[in-house]
Amino acid sequence: MHDTGGCIYTGLEKDYTIEDLAAFHGHLGPYIVLGYRMGKYVRRYFCHDPFKMSAVVYCSGKTPQSCLADGVQIGSGCTLGKRNIELVVSDEVKCEFKADGKKLVMRLRPIKFPPRDDHHYSELIERLAADMYGRDDTDLFTVSSN
Template sequence: MDHQEGKCRYTGMDKEYTIEDLAAFHGHLGPYIVLGYMIGRYARKNLCSDPFQMKAEVFCQDKPPQSCLADGVQIGSGCTLGKRNIRIVPSNEIRCHFAAGERELVIIPRPIAFTSESGKEHDLLIEQLAEKMYRMADTDLFTADLRPDWDHG
């Protein structure tokens, strides 16, 4: 990005994160960080590209592995805990809400086909599932409903 007069050089940057980037940020590669990343990227591309103008709510269980979804949403959307424009809402139903101005985007993940294997192969199979999800189309991972003039009242 070129530095323009009066503009910060590192504002408005966008980056495609690799599987390795996600694993480095999160500490390992799992399905929920990948799913959250893909959801966040979708919101950034289809609702608002400015992470200062968007808010995110991640509805999920408030413990891992489901809460790992929020890490991916942060990376993908740019909504972060530090900016205070993302929050986890404890819920048994997984979904993400994004808002920018009067527009809202609701994303509902499709069920994840977890392995029933246990033992030492389990972690490897979970990682392989996450890699597979990273290459999947958004429509195979979730449904999205953009509401242009959402009535918040």
């Protein structure tokens, strides 16, 4: 565990609501939800201390995939300010987390996006993101330790 040095505002945990994610990110989309869920998973099952962990988000480097990084920051506690998160341009969308000499790799399960030409696209994307927020982890991503 990270030495708090007597600080009372270190090591706090919070479950963020859909509204919290949307307020932070500017809107609610599938990739911020996925990143948040991945980050929460890694804090729960891999490394609880965001000062001992690092994250690498692999994606196209463009929205909407890059929005995964915002969710990972909120969920895992790895942040740009602490310099323990990095975005790497890649054809594959995945996240790698490292802590204490161990590595955890998380890959997204296929996502069925609504057609972009649907005039209700924004509403459908928001509905998809809200639905993903409540799904089981196993429906959203796979986890391996390699």
